[in-house]
Amino acid sequence: MKKQLFSVLILSAAFLLNAGESYTFFAISDTHFGMPENYEKPTPGAKGWFCRDPKRTVTALPVYRAVFDDITAKAGEDSFLIQCGDLIDGRTTGFEVHKKELVSALELLKKHIKIKIYHVNGNHEDFGEGGKKAFEEVLMPAISESAGEKLAYGNYTFSRGKDLFIVLDWRGRAKWMAFLKKTLGGLKEKPRHLFVAIHTPFISNWNPVPSAEAVEMLLPYDAIVISGHIHGNMIATYEKDGHAVTQLTVSTRLPEKSEGKLVCAKNKMTLEKFRTLSLAREEKDLQKAVQRAQKAASDAQKTKFERQQRTQEAKKAALEKILANVTAYAGISGCGYAKFEVSDGGVTVFYQGTDLAKKPAKFDLPLKPENK
Numbered sequence: 001m002k003k004q005l006f007s008v009l010i011l012s013a014a015f016l017l018n019a020g021e022s023y024t025f026f027a028i029s030d031t032h033f034g035m036p037e038n039y040e041k042p043t044p045g046a047k048g049w050f051c052r053d054p055k056r057t058v059t060a061l062p063v064y065r066a067v068f069d070d071i072t073a074k075a076g077e078d079s080f081l082i083q084c085g086d087l088i089d090g091r092t093t094g095f096e097v098h099k100k101e102l103v104s105a106l107e108l109l110k111k112h113i114k115i116k117i118y119h120v121n122g123n124h125e126d127f128g129e130g131g132k133k134a135f136e137e138v139l140m141p142a143i144s145e146s147a148g149e150k151l152a153y154g155n156y157t158f159s160r161g162k163d164l165f166i167v168l169d170w171r172g173r174a175k176w177m178a179f180l181k182k183t184l185g186g187l188k189e190k191p192r193h194l195f196v197a198i199h200t201p202f203i204s205n206w207n208p209v210p211s212a213e214a215v216e217m218l219l220p221y222d223a224i225v226i227s228g229h230i231h232g233n234m235i236a237t238y239e240k241d242g243h244a245v246t247q248l249t250v251s252t253r254l255p256e257k258s259e260g261k262l263v264c265a266k267n268k269m270t271l272e273k274f275r276t277l278s279l280a281r282e283e284k285d286l287q288k289a290v291q292r293a294q295k296a297a298s299d300a301q302k303t304k305f306e307r308q309q310r311t312q313e314a315k316k317a318a319l320e321k322i323l324a325n326v327t328a329y330a331g332i333s334g335c336g337y338a339k340f341e342v343s344d345g346g347v348t349v350f351y352q353g354t355d356l357a358k359k360p361a362k363f364d365l366p367l368k369p370e371n372k
Contacts (some may be wrong), residue, residue: 022343026071026115029084029199029228031064032090032124033105060254063354067252067336068112069287070356074339075115083109083172084250085122085199087139095130098203102138118146121154121169122199122228139187155179162192163342170199173210184217193342194221201227203247203326205234205281208319215322219243224347224365226250226338233332233351236274237366238327246366248349250338262334263358264351266292271329271370278323282316327369332361 071081087105092098102125109117119142126135140151147156147167154169155176161172167185168176176198202211202225215238218225225247238245255262289309296302334353341348341362350360 004091008277020344022341023160024076024079025160025340025342026075026079026081027084027197027226027248027250027338027340028071028081029120029250030086030122030231030253031105032089032253033108034089034101035104037066059153063254064108065112066253067352067354067357068109070352071339072112072114073238073339080116080118082112082118082120082165082197082226084120084197084226086124086228086253087119087122088125090124090127090131092128092131095133098128098131098134099138102134103129106138106142118158118165118167118197119154120167121171123170157183160342163195164191164193165197167196168196168198168362172205176212177214180214180217184221190221192344193347194218194223196223196225198225198227200229201225201247201249202245203238203322204230204249205278205319206230208282208315208322212318212322215245218245219352222246222366224248228252231335233275233335233338234274235328235330235332235349235365235367236326236364237328238322238325239327239366239367241371244327248338248365250351251335252337254336254354255335262336264332264334264336264353264361265334266361267331269329269331269361271326274329274331274342275323279316279319282312282319286312286316329370330363330367 015158046371087109088101090098090101092101093339119139121139121143125131125139143154143156144151146193147158149156152168156167158165162343164187166180168180170176180196200206202215204211206229214353219238219240220243222243223245225245227247227249228251230249231251231253234247234248234249235249238247286309289305289312293302293305293309296305332351334355336351336352336353339350339352341350347365349363349365352360353361
């Protein structure tokens with residue numbers, strides 16, 4: 001009897017502990033590591049890590065080390081990191097060089113970040129000659145290690161207590177959409193918190209047609225989407241039918257002459273300006289598509305350009321649909337990493353800049369609507 005009572009007490013305690021579990025995790029994205037000697041036109045006299053972008057300087061590596069060490073210092077025993085893609089810049093001179101860069105980048109993370117790392121595939125990892133082969137030999141095994149199983153594609157899930165994390169591989173829209181649908185369809189109960197990690201953000205100009213569908217699928221779960229790609233930090237709330245999807249981007253891409261003085265703080269861009277700027281590019285691309293169709297010299301060209309025009313019209317309409325339900329927006333200056341504190345009470349994110357002495361920018365999720 002005593003043994004049975006003890007078992008019941010243990011199970012009850014475990015349930016209560018799991019139900020109220022609090023933990024911390026971190027996110028980085030778009031480090032774009034590269035070595036100057038690995039490119040056809042290296043920067044004269046450059047030494048050390050940098051992005052292929054000539055505006056980046058060799059001061060980047062010590063700043064990255066400091067940022068990664070800071071993540072480790074602030075992590076708990078059970079914390080983890082989500083690396084949201086574009087770990088390297090890619091576009092090197094061949095397979096061996098590309099492989100070396102991937103290996104070096106992973107070793108740098110492992111040396112300085114002493115917590116579990118979940119990798120997300122970006123769009124630069126397999127760029128250039130030999131890039132795809134190097135990606136399959138080096139980064140896919142690292143992604144598989146994150147997932148705990150051998151993967152052919154970078155879509156996987158992991159759980160933390162009653163919270164679910166869905167990692168999507170941006171390559172191949174049909175594959176990640178099918179994986180997302182299958183995963184959500186197989187849920188027996190709603191997670192306490194649902195997180196989605198993908199390199200390319202849903203609330204942006206990138207692939208707005210599938211993004212609109214994905215946001216609607218995630219809406220009943222009040223999901224939080226974590227991504228990068230745009231080389232900037234932002235948070236946007238998509239609100240509809242009493243639910244909200246929160247989109248966050250994080251940028252760890254150091255700009256020109258970065259010397260550890262980039263402070264993360266809310267910028268002054270308004271929600272309406274965000275909407276206007278987001279639609280401006282799609283409108284510009286649509287006008288270009290229309291002009292190409294009008295100037296087509298042959299019937300074959302005209303058919304091709306008209307098809308492109310219809311595609312662009314669909315992209316613009318999908319983006320308008322997304323932005324119509326975005327009720328709150330915050331742009332965050334600087335770059336560095338994001339720290340997430342998760343509990344029963346909700347999720348709070350801190351954007352920490354490379355000036356580690358400064359306080360991070362704090363936001364409770366989802367952001368409160370600005371037009372109510």
